[in-house]
Amino acid sequence: MNTSRRSFLKGLGLGGVALSTPKLVFAAAETIVKKEAMLPEPKGNRVVIVGGGWAGLTVAKYLKKEAPNAEVILIEKRPNFFSCPISNEWLADLVSLDFLSHDYNQPAAKYGYKFINTTVLAIERDKRRVYTPHGYIQYDYLVLAPGIKYNYSAWFKDNKDLIKYTMLHYPSAFIPGSEHLALKRKIWNFEEGEFVITVPPGAYRCPPAPYERAAMIAYVFKKNKVKGRVVILDPKPEIVPKGPGFMAAYNELYAGIVEYVPNAHIKEVDPIKKVIKTSQGDFNFTDANLNPPHQAGELVWMADLIAKDKDGKPTGWADQDHLTFQAKSDPRVFLVGDVIGGVPYPKSGHMANSQGKIVAKIIAARMMGKDITPALPDNTCYSMVNGDPQEAIVISVEYSFNEKEKKIVPKPKVINQRSQQLAKATYEWAKGLYRDMFA
Ligand SMILES: Cc1cc2nc3c(=O)[nH]c(=O)nc-3n(C[C@H](O)[C@H](O)[C@H](O)COP(=O)(O)OP(=O)(O)OC[C@H]3O[C@@H](n4cnc5c(N)ncnc54)[C@H](O)[C@@H]3O)c2cc1C
Incomplete structure (x- = not known):
């Protein structure tokens, strides 16, 4: 059994029983495999993005801008968006739930990508398909941005x-x-x-x-x-x-x-x-x-795209090219946001948004048969430390690429002196990024 077939079965929860109980595998697999989701034929390349978080939403919007003829499909299992950034302020009742909540329909309608509210259950990379409860969807390029999972087994x-x-x-x-x-x-x-x-x-x-x-x-x-x-x-x-x-x-x-x-x-x-x-x-x-x-989120494991350490043990994070975010073992797949590994980037919403814009440019260029030199992302992260008066601290980081050592080098700037001005900037930062993804 090849790797992607095995990971597909694993996605259906059948990986361990595939050979000993073939009937069961066939019955369960067939209901999903045989049915193609009811979607109109794409006019251009189809890019399927799984995960409508900070990374996925950004790729979807900017890809449509960079490549208007591409069909961009964003698949997200949740019906609406809840922001982890600013959620600590919400825990302390400094902002309302409305501030953190956003709808998926507005940006899809405004920027012209398709939003499908469903769960991806399995991925078959050799057939370029993602499987949902409504059937499979064929892709030319796949972007995996499913965020994280908890490892309670540890x-x-x-x-x-x-x-x-x-x-x-x-x-x-x-x-x-x-x-x-x-x-x-x-x-x-x-x-x-x-x-x-x-x-x-x-x-x-x-x-x-x-x-x-x-x-x-x-x-x-x-x-x-x-x-x-x-x-x-x-x-x-x-x-x-x-x-x-x-x-x-x-x-x-x-x-x-x-x-x-x-x-x-x-x-x-x-x-x-x-x-x-x-x-x-x-x-x-x-x-x-x-x-x-x-x-990294379960989908990256399902797709068999987790990096291994020198002893062959999974690192827990995706195995992507450090500059292009392309899966090392599959040029059709890009990994963005918190899932990525092996780079000195923090797992943040700002970072995921910044990476999303870069990945959109790279995919658009690939579809036109061009190669581009990818930009490097950046990061800014405010932390609220006082509620009355509201006061915050901040770190922002720029990155450069050291050609000689082939290394990404962070250059951080930190303000540890808490202030009301930084608290104000915290909300302005959040509003700016919500606007970027949703308005
Ligand atoms: C308490 C807290 C505070 C934070 N504060 C900040 C901050 O101040 N600034 C900052 O920049 N970052 C902050 N972050 C980090 C930020 O939330 C994450 O880095 C960011 O959400 C990562 O974006 P992502 O797109 O990779 O993942 P996510 O935003 O988690 O998006 C992944 C999406 O994929 C979907 N998905 C997963 N599996 C499937 C599937 N099989 N089918 C369909 N959909 C699927 C999920 O439902 C989810 O919506 C904070 C996080 C926490 C927890």
Whole structure:
């Protein structure tokens, strides 16, 4: 069985039984394989983008601008868009849900791409098809931008009950949806005790987000005069980025409320007894925001496009060209946003949006038979650290390519001095990017 056939079956949840129970495979596979989704024949190249987040939405809009004759289809499983950026401010009631929520129809109508609200269940790269519950869709180019998935197995191996229990009782809220609503309810109902936040090890979505979240929760406790402490368990030796800015806020605004614990490598999580065993000791919690390690979204695994380390073990992140975002093993597939690996780019909405514009230009050029020198993306990330008055800190990073060493080199600029001016700029930044993707 070839690789993409195997990954296709895996996508249907049938990878392990393919050879021993062929009838079952055929019955289930046939219902999807034989049916082509009802779409008009494309007039030009068809580009299918899976994932309507910060990366996918940007590719869809800018590809239509760069290549108006291409048929661009954006597939997203959620009916509407909820922004993780500014969600920490929303947890602290500094903005309304409206600020974070956007609809998919307006940009699709305005920019002329097709929006399909469905889930991609499997990918067959050798046939250039993505499979949905409504049938398969054929592509000339495929853009995979599914964001991240949680890796609870790092804590619980294959104990599904513990994984489910943790997801239900201590939601991470690094993927938007009900988890955010549940987390907000927890924070505002918290009465007394220790509220623990775990920082994921390795690469994870939005490096400053757990520290900003801790500041916003501490702000809520302080405002509501709750006798609670926020304990941050961080595997890193110090906060990165904006460490001095976060530490100043914790010490000056939330003394006695926030405890920052560096070098806290998690050994065991017991969500039932409410204890986390770490290299810095055991921590009991009253309530928690438990954030497991992150990995590239499931679709990248399904498509067999995960990079391997030198021992042949999956790194957890996509194996794409560092400059063109093209899958190393498949020139028809591009990987954008939080899924990518092997580059010094943070996993951020700003970064995903910036990459999306570059990828749109590259695909448009490829369709015209041209090669272009890809630009490098950039990043800006504000973090709110105070709610009254609202005050923020910021990092912005430009990147250059060192030809000699064939390396992407970051040049960061950080403002650790919190200010109301930066708080204002935070919302202007968000509005600017929402406008870019939706208005
Ligand atoms: C609390 C928090 C705060 C943050 N703050 C900031 C900030 O201030 N600034 C900043 O720049 N970034 C911030 N981020 C990071 C930012 O949210 C992510 O980096 C960004 O969302 C990545 O974009 P993406 O397109 O790669 O993934 P996403 O935005 O997650 O989009 C992926 C999409 O793919 C869809 N999808 C997945 N699988 C399928 C499938 N099989 N079929 C169909 N659709 C599928 C998902 O539903 C999702 O909509 C923050 C994140 C968090 C959690």
